[in-house]
Amino acid sequence: MLGCFFFIVGLTIGSFLNVCIYRIPKKKSLVSPRSFCPSCNTPVRWYDNIPVFSYLLLRGHCRDCKAHISIRYPLVELLTGYLFVQLYVFAQYRHESPCVFAGYLALCCALIISTFVDLELLIIPNEVTFVGMPLAIVFSVLCPGLHNEPDTLRNFSLTGIVRFDALIASVCGVLVGGGLVFFCSVLGKWVFRKEAMGFGDVKLLGMVGGMVGWKLAVAIFFVAPFFGLFMGIPVLLMKKKHLIPYGPFLSLATLVCIVWQDYFIEIINTYIQLFTVLFTGFHS
Numbered sequence: 508m509l510g511c512f513f514f515i516v517g518l519t520i521g522s523f524l525n526v527c528i529y530r531i532p533k534k535k536s537l538v539s540p541r542s543f544c545p546s547c548n549t550p551v552r553w554y555d556n557i558p559v560f561s562y563l564l565l566r567g568h569c570r571d572c573k574a575h576i577s578i579r580y581p582l583v584e585l586l587t588g589y590l591f592v593q594l595y596v597f598a599q600y601r602h603e604s605p606c607v608f609a610g611y612l613a614l615c616c617a618l619i620i621s622t623f624v625d626l627e628l629l630i631i632p633n634e635v636t637f638v639g640m641p642l643a644i645v646f647s648v649l650c651p652g653l654h655n656e657p658d659t660l661r662n663f664s665l666t667g668i669v670r671f672d673a674l675i676a677s678v679c680g681v682l683v684g685g686g687l688v689f690f691c692s693v694l695g696k697w698v699f700r701k702e703a704m705g706f707g708d709v710k711l712l713g714m715v716g717g718m719v720g721w722k723l724a725v726a727i728f729f730v731a732p733f734f735g736l737f738m739g740i741p742v743l744l745m746k747k748k749h750l751i752p753y754g755p756f757l758s759l760a761t762l763v764c765i766v767w768q769d770y771f772i773e774i775i776n777t778y779i780q781l782f783t784v785l786f787t788g789f790h791s
């Protein structure tokens with residue numbers, strides 16, 4: 508029942524995300540005017556604005572001018588609905604608080620907007636990431652559960668104040684996430700003598716790091732290139748384009764690392780122990 512509810516909520520929010528994907532890069536207001544057909548400017552009637560259903564009923568064409576409506580609209584709606592249900596199941600399974608669940612939903616929305624804008628325009632809008640970074644830190648303080656780790660290593664408290672620990676964890680996440688991509692982009696520019704990774708990706712992983720903490724940010728940084736390899740190279744070969752957006756791979760890696768966070772954090776912790784032994788000779 509609740510799964511169904513979150514699917515419908517996801518479809519509806521997906522419909523709004525479509526508006527964001529279309530309007531944010533054009534620096535237009537998200538609330539007014541109402542949705543309209545971009546080719547004949549006729550406002551979309553309420554009964555033509557029902558997620559997915561209206562697209563199928565109109566067979567992908569505007570009711571007035573018969574202009575083609577991009578498949579992206581129902582796709583984004585379905586994807587949002589699907590991800591909302593999956594995150595709901597995930598949160599239930601892990602007994603996450605509603606606050607953590609809400610945080611993941613918000614992050615998921617930001618990733619969907621970034622992904623589809625990046626796919627179309629090869630940019631990740633500042634309106635999402637630059638605003639998202641401080642929001643991620645504020646959200647972490649409001650909802651310290653985001654940075655809780657169930658095993659013993661993770662229960663280690665720096666200050667003894669849960670919210671303050673979450674603040675530090677979130678800021679570290681922003682710095683490590685953004686820093687890793689920034690380092691990569693500087694290195695890439697130096698080696699290849701051209702833009703290897705955009706600054707948008709720096710801010711994107713910074714925002715993500717603020718929500719999931721530095722350990723998962725590191726995991727995401729290393730998982731994303733695998734998706735890039737498996738999906739990006741065929742695209743490069745087929746379309747003969749020289750630039751592929753990296754935001755979608757970072758976003759996909761983020762969802763994967765959130766869902767399997769115990770596994771990835773375990774790996775990172777193992778590396779931390781390994782390096783501790785290597786550099787200090789100290790066995791814990």
Ligand SMILES: [Zn+2]
Pocket residue numbers: 544545546547548549569570571572573574
């Ligand atoms: Zn039209």
